[in-house]
Amino acid sequence: MHSQRELPKGFVVIRCPTDGEPVFTGVRMNPEEYEDATLRDLGMRCLRCRRTHIWSKEDSWLETFHIR
Ligand SMILES: [Zn+2]
Numbered sequence: 001m002h003s004q005r006e007l008p009k010g011f012v013v014i015r016c017p018t019d020g021e022p023v024f025t026g027v028r029m030n031p032e033e034y035e036d037a038t039l040r041d042l043g044m045r046c047l048r049c050r051r052t053h054i055w056s057k058e059d060s061w062l063e064t065f066h067i068r
């Protein structure tokens with residue numbers, strides 16, 4: 001690793017297909033981990049509509065709140 005500083009962890013978010021609002025998938029990782037991660041056909045219990053959604057990386061993005 002070239003960096004001493006740990007990158008802040010972000011929240012992997014998808015858009016809920018039911019109400020179209022962003023929803024947290026339950027996965028947290030930093031931007032480097034997200035870049036390298038393979039995320040395919042993961043199930044998550046939606047906090048908004050209470051259904052189970054199957055999502056892949058292309059449906060998701062990383063939200064980081066620490067540094068803007
Ligand atoms: Zn949902």
